[in-house]
Amino acid sequence: MPATVVCFLLAFPVPPSSPGRDAQPPQAPASKDAPSPLAPPSPRDARELGVGSYAADARASGVDGVARSWREGRGEKLTVIALTSVTCPLCRKFGPSLARIEDASLARGVKFVFVNVSGTDSAAEMRTQIADLGLDGLYLNDADGRIAATLRARTTTEVFVVDSANTLVYRGAVSDQYGVNFTLPEPRRRFLEDALDAALAGRAPEIQATSAPGCAIEPAKSTAAAGGEPAVTYARDISRIMAANCVECHREGGVGPFRLDNYEAVSRRATMIRAVTEEGTMPPWFAAPIDADGGAHASPWSNDRSMSEAEKDAIAAWIAAGKPEGDPKDLPLPRAFAESAWKIGTPDAVFELPEPIAVKADGFMPYQNVLVPTNIAEDRWVTAVQIAPTDPSVVHHVLVFALDEETAKDPATRRRLGADEASGYWAAYVPGNDSMVLPEGMARKLPANSSLLFQIHYTPNGKATSDQMKIGLVFADAPPRHLVRTAAVANIRLRIPPGAANHRETGQLRVPADAKILAFMPHMHVRGKAYRYELELPGQPKRTVLDIPKYDFNWQLRYELREPLDAPRGAVLHGTAWYDNSADNPANPDPTKTVRWGPQTVDEMMLGYIEYYIEGEDPMNPMDLPGRGALRGARGERAPSFEALQRQFDRNKDGRIEKPEIAPALHRRFDELDANGDGVLTKDDFGA
Known part of the structure; x- marks a missing residue:
């Protein structure tokens, strides 16, 4: 019976960190020795997987219900048996690639046979897949698993190359572009195309078998x-x-x-x-x-x-x-789910992107940044937020920043002071966690005439689409008891060497007033490996408050505390991040690159967000929290002295720091410090 994929800490008190613990990342659970459908594409023992053996015939129903042999669709020189499923996410991602390879191969005497091994996809869904991808080859519905069993298939994305004498010459992945936890902008290794080129030239493929990440196939019986x-x-x-x-x-x-x-x-x-x-x-x-x-x-x-x-x-x-x-x-009673699209109840205000954003079928998309004016004439207190994409299947995550009127209207100011990830978000979205309802008596502030800046990460899923998301807000009738803010432990000066498999970066955040922490959300990109938050109370050693031993970029989760965590004045929050910039990281776009801070997935970030409120603070007269290293929704490090910057960046030793002397990823920070906007940092910019 075939199958498709399932796509679907802490206990207080905690002990202080042991000496030297920071030298190693948290240990993720050990993987099993047996091949896993989650494993990234990599070479395997071809003989053990039957390469070189006879590819026996087997029959399955076509989409018209008529039983056919897979050999009815074979090519003059080579046949590619491509397993597939309408509902498996990785099959969707590889679909456009398979269609392109099929089109390019027909004139070379190569034909494709597509075998749906889901067992649950309907004939109508299969016809839609054929039409959407423009598939030409024979398409079979292997609902009883006969073809999969004959091929000893393991996952729904495997492809099998068979020659004219019915000898299996390659089996495995299409390429290494997609995996369970990653997407590369382009494939680094094109296994199927390389195998076809070799076989057509009369040579054995250099790589004859690989693992194929996808959906595990159930045994036939x-x-x-x-x-x-x-x-x-x-x-x-x-x-x-x-x-x-x-x-x-x-x-x-x-x-x-x-x-x-x-x-x-x-x-x-x-x-x-x-x-x-x-x-x-x-x-x-x-x-x-x-x-x-x-x-x-x-x-x-x-x-x-x-x-x-x-x-x-x-x-x-x-x-x-x-x-x-x-x-x-x-059987249990079925779970009831709200029929309304708004989990937060009927919103008091809804704001929508001005126009749909086109999302391509495959590959990589840079972050999209869209500004949406609210046109609200007075300050409002927001107790619940929900972000609602029109096509959630392609939305990886969203950060929303609330910009005041002055910041929003000037592009240069907006770049300098607006969507600064290290300063903290106003609202966030990840699949399965699209809404936030604050506890009674708490609210976030939405300034009068503010604008909402959406920073959206889309991930193509095999079918071109569009998205025009909305955000719904619920307002409080009166000012809250507590103003909820977001800050971040950040290290914008991170530098990850080429090939480093276990690189460590740290940051700190000082607490200038008695605070209550409500939630954490670590954020790194595809080289992120592990993250740890530690809290150091005055006069006490550090203790771990959140440990992420196996960070997954695909899930930007908020970790919401049942009870607020005390962070008194003088406490320090420590963040430690580990990165894998080696070739062994299948999500790594370029292991030969020195990686620095930047907004795109190919860059990196070191962020440990904290949601909190200040005890005793009047939301109508909020505190002006001192220092950039303090809890204020600003960067996690102290504002540097001019002398410290001069030692690090003044390459020509002329007493001035010019923008070309620093890395492009730090230009936004440079603009913040450049008080007179002349493109040069001097002591005058620091009040000296």
Whole structure:
């Protein structure tokens, strides 16, 4: 029975950091020895995978329902059997590449046979896929898994190259451009095209087999455990695990690419569900539990999505028992979800991007920055926010910045003072976490006549589309007790050497007044490996308050505390980030590059956002918090002295720092310090 993919800490008190602990990153769970459908494309033992053996025939239904042999679609010289699925996200991403390779290969005596191994895709969905991609080859629906079993296929993205004598000459990935956790701007290795070129030239491909990240394929048959009542059934056990952990996204109308709310859907994806839950990829939650005294503690996070070890064990036991359905009478009541698109209730104000943004089918897109005026004549207090894309399937994450009237109207000022990631966001969006409702008595300020600047990261998913997102706001009727702000531990001077597999960067944030921390959100780009927050109270050693041993750029999560964390005046928040700039990082766009701070995915950032409020502060007369290294929604480091900058950047030793003397990534910071705007930093700019 084939299947598709599942796309779907802390306990206080905590001990202080041990000496020297910062020298190494947090340890992520060890991966299994067995090949994983999550593994990035890399060479494998071709003989063990059957390369050089006879490719036996097998039959499956065409989209017209007529059974056909895959050999009916073979080419004069070579045949490419390309597995696919309408609902597998990686199949979607590789779709345009396969279509282009097919078009380029037809005149060379190469034909493609597309084999849908989902088992759940409808004929109508398959016809749409064929039309959207412009596929020419024979398309078969391998619902019973016969072709997949004959080929010993493992994932939904595998391709098989067969010569005219039915000998398998290559199997594996199309290229290394896409994986479960990454997208490269262009492929570094084009495995399928290289194999076709070699085989057509009468040579064996240099790489004859690779892993192919995608959706795990279920065995063609499952053998149920004999005798007695199954210890674990779908109706009694697995359905409840899915409801608690997966169905919020994986349901009709949810943001997940397929449903996980019925037996058929879950049983056909069981192997992949087990793989992603054991790996920790799903459900998306990356905070490590930290145990102070060896006992069990409740999670301090109000939005904890982690799956328990007992739930993972139940999934494994269910699969081992043959995935018994059980008695439908044991099914739980279906979860109810709000019918309205607005989870926050009816918004008091809705603002929309002025026009749709075109999102291409594949490849890489730079961040989009769009300014939306609010035209609100007076200050408002915002208690709830929801960001609503019109096509959430292509939205990776969104940061929204609230700019006052003066900042918004001047492009130069906006660049200098506006969307400064190191100063903190006003609202944020990630898939599955599109809204924020603040606790009673708390609100964010939206200044009169302000504008909202959207910074949007789109990820193409195989089909060209467009998005025109909205943001909905709920206003308080009166000023709140607490003004919620965002600040960040930041290091804009980061420098990651070429090839460094475990590079460490740090930052600090000082607390100038008694504060209460509400949430954390670390942010790095594709070289980000791990992140740790530590809190140092006056006169005490540092203690870990959030540990992310395996950072995943695909999920920009907020970690919301159940109870606010005290950060008294004089405390220091420490952030430590680790980066992998080596060739072993499959998401790395260029391991030969020295990487510095910058806004695009190919650059890097070191940010540890903190949402907080100041105790006793009057929101109508907010404190002017001192120092750039203080909690104020500004950068995490102290404003440098001119002498310190001169030592670092004044290359010609003329007592002046000119813009060309510093890296382009620091130009925005230069503009902030350049008080008179003359393009030169001198002592006068520092009040000296």
